[in-house]
Amino acid sequence: MPPAARQLSLFPDRVTRERVLPVLGEQGDIRYFAARARGVLNDPRTTGIDGFWSVNPYVGCAFGCAYCYARYAHRYALERALAGDPAHEELGRMARELPPWLAFERAIVVKRNAPEVLARTLRDGPERFRALTRGDQIVIGTATDPYQPAERRFRITRGILEALAQHLDLSVVIITKSPLVTRDVDVLARLARHSRVQVHVSLITVDRELARRLEPRAPTPEARLRAVRRLHEAGVRVRVNAMPVLPGITDGAEQLDALVRSVAAAGADAIVAGSLALRSTARQRYLPFIAQEFPALAARYRATYARAHTAPERYRAGLKARVRTLCEQYGLPYGSWDDDAPREMSAQARVTRPGYAPSRAARRSQ
């Protein structure tokens, strides 16, 4: 698909055309603002991808990954919020004083009514929503992490899952870096009774210190691997997204080996890897970050991404081949899986995987 079309999918919903309410609360240096969303389900015409609908319970993300591609959308969200309430002192101050990439992490908009709006949309929506029961995918968390710290308090993502669980034959994907998703295994199990559900846990390295530099406020790799194990043991399909693999930083042979081995041992159903793409707004944050944190790589990055937003084809193909080889070695399916059969296949692969050992909870239930 053309890059422009792909970028459209990152725009937040029509949330902030309405008045942003007063500050909901704060957590350290993060401020939460409440907003009433008019719509939360972005259809394929908006996402630019056939068969792909997105839902983002929040605008902005406190995890602050250096490579995050979703930062740019936040500036528009704040501008629209301020258009609705130019006198909003706190939001105005943050928009004025913080660079947009930092406001993305510090000024989080909470779509308080998202579950009700979604429930109404699915119940009373027009014919086009029928596509959702004919195989179109609803992806939660394309431009924000739906289980970032805000979710512990506001529970918007949980409410969205509850609304989806009222319907049959949906296909739902949740993308997250947070073990908080395991809080909702009860709703996920209910949803999975009548719909297809997958959780995609993002993990690019098992090196804790490196992860802290790259994703300063995201949960540790160990916490994410524990979440993979819990989800799997709860019967939820779980895939690990090793994306974006960062050239020269997380793509070493030993690093990838450790990553695939750990993911296989945690009981994931599959893994998929993809190299870094740097479109203009991600570039504005990421290249200065590299210059500061990994100065020896700065020139290489500038040269590699000077003419294109992706790594060269040869690099991408080599990365995929390497991860596929590791997957064969550790008995872990690569990429997507067929929705019906492979659960069994991957269960078989799992028990023969080197290093796989059921957790204490699983052992108790066996």
Ligand code: SF4
């Ligand atoms: S968790 Fe995702 S949305 Fe949040 S900062 Fe990281 S890459 Fe961006």
